[in-house]
Amino acid sequence: MSAIQFEKNADNIVILTLDSPNQSANTMNADFRTALAETVEKLQADENIAGIIFRSNKKTFFAGGDLDELIQATPEHATEFFNMIEDMKAKLRYIETRGIPVAAALNGTALGGGWELAIGCHYRVALNDAKAKFGLPEVTLGLLPGGGGIVRMVRLLGLQNAFPFLMEGKQFAVDKAESLGLIHDTAESEQELLDKAIAWVKANPKSQQPFDVKGYKIPGGTPSTPAVAQMLAIAPAMLRDKTKGCYPAPEAIMAAAVEGAQVDVDTALTIESRYFTYLATGQISKNMIGTFWHGLNAIKSGASRPKDVAKWQATKVGILGAGMMGAGIAYATASKGIAVVLKDVSVEAAEKGKAYSQKLLDKKVSQGRLSAEKRDQILSLIHATADAADLQGCDLIIEAVFENQELKAKVTQEAEPHLTAEGIFASNTSTLPISGLANASNDQAKFIGLHFFSPVDKMQLVEIIKGKNTSAETLAKAYDYVQQIGKTPIVVNDSRGFFTSRVFGTFVQEGLRLLAEGVHPARIEMAALKAGMPVGPLAIQDEVSLTLSEHVANETRKALQAEGKDLLRSGADDVIQTMIHEFGRKGKAAGAGFYDYPEGGKKHLWDGLSKWQKDNDISEQEMIDRFLFVQSLDTLRCLEEGVLESTVDGNVGSIFGIGFAPWTGGALQFLNQYGLEKALVRANTLEAKYGERFKAPQLLKDKIGKAELI
Structure with a gap:
């Protein structure tokens, strides 16, 4: 069965029903591309077509790109991948520019490639469903909208208005889409949806995209318009401050949007395809797709839940x-x-x-x-x-x-x-x-x-x-x-400490150790942010409170002593002790910690931290490595010891529980994408310099020996 069912009605309107075989949702997979090629051939062979309507036979309109397929794309496949994307876009562009009306009857959610397909139509009518969501969330997976989403959103909304939807992946409901002018009408039933689409096609025998009309101007102006140019002068710096250089996708989106706004539509679509290929064949998108899509979906489907127990609800x-x-x-x-x-x-x-x-x-x-x-x-x-x-x-x-x-x-x-x-x-x-x-x-x-x-x-x-x-x-x-x-x-x-508290502790302690070693506190906080952590270790320690950390350490020490073991004191423990008992600084809740919290003002690092400052020329990359390796190696130890039972739980838990750098795909995926053999060499070097906390677990060596990923 074809992924696009072709039907021409008595009014010569072609109704294209999207219905991906063997899937619960429509995606831009190989089946879709084959069906699209066949559809365009039929359209080209028939001059007697009054209009085209896209509709769906699934519960939603269209789910987007096929992530199983995208995760396979490698740099060696870049040319082939780019050509495939360009070919698909050219076929959609043919439909868009044929000169006859093209409508989308949206019976539900259209995200990513689904929304791109919708805005490639001249008219959009949507089912009035509060649950339906529209938008381009690709950036959350380290990608960009590569099916024309950047080009068309910029031309329909203007650069400034399109940026939040493109660079933040903001999704929106039917009412918001209507207010933006992206949805033209709504319907209360699927029959009414189709009827309205047909009525519009009949009423508009000659139609084209507004931006294909000669003389069309992008709302708000092009990058050379003074107001837009002023915004663009600072936008890259603001974006860099947000991403700390860890996330190439928002930067690529901004570049594709700005460059594309200065040229014709077809050239802009090619620019978009180049940036999309760069991201899709890169490692960061694979890290993020693996965890934020496949990993979360595995958890949602009950990957770690006992299978033979009936579903239950708390009342x-x-x-x-x-x-x-x-x-x-x-x-x-x-x-x-x-x-x-x-x-x-x-x-x-x-x-x-x-x-x-x-x-x-x-x-x-x-x-x-x-x-x-x-x-x-x-x-x-x-x-x-x-x-x-x-x-x-x-x-x-x-x-x-x-x-x-x-x-x-x-x-x-x-x-x-x-x-x-x-x-x-x-x-x-x-x-x-x-x-x-x-x-x-x-x-x-x-x-x-x-x-x-x-x-x-x-x-x-x-x-x-x-x-x-x-x-x-x-x-x-x-x-x-x-x-x-x-x-x-x-x-x-x-x-x-289970998994999250235990590994979270290694991050905070590494920051305190660096302070004890004489590194300037601002350098410590910045290195953590550049590693991809959401907050620096000193700021986090203030949020948690120094007294709580001291209490946990004391309780742990007592429990270990009862087992005949001991918890060795570190430079981090000494810093906590001194801050609490010598300086009376207990954290944010107490009004004073590693940071000062002036009333009505912005928090700033306490200048008394100069007590620990001394010459230390450690590089920023060395600090970044220490932050990422100390957590990922301890996460691997948790897997080796059986605290963690699965890699998925380790990756998802590290990002959502302790804020481990999302660009890595999680603490275990960080080691995979670093390269396990290279990771072992780096761990050995860090252990020789800084101690046993960087010792590579046996499991890392075992995985290398079996040529397996974690």
């Missing part, structure tokens, strides 16, 4: 502790329509936690993103209380109290009897071993860790930690709950 969730974490979990849960019991030591404390949800929801109402009725409905699902009896009938209880084993044991024993017979209990600890906390439980098989990240309303990841006695059924229920509230689950085995 009533108890949350112990209404501080920042507990309040955030309550909001995330109630927002998905699940009843919540938010318990604290007093009703006042519990109500304060509920007020956090009120604040977030009020903001959404004020922005027009939520109705007041919906806000009140969500708030009515949160019951603030100090009475444990109110937890009766919960099928999931999550404790989110302070990181203290005795306190956690106490609240567990108080709350557990109120669970339903099949209910499960979870701890939101960030460092304490789950198997130890499970000792307070009546049924360790039903005890699990659910490590949320702060702020919960913004952070997508939840780290699910299996204790040594956690059952497969409990794991499946935890996985289902995390997905039920719209979060991304990764599954790890129990150990101190």
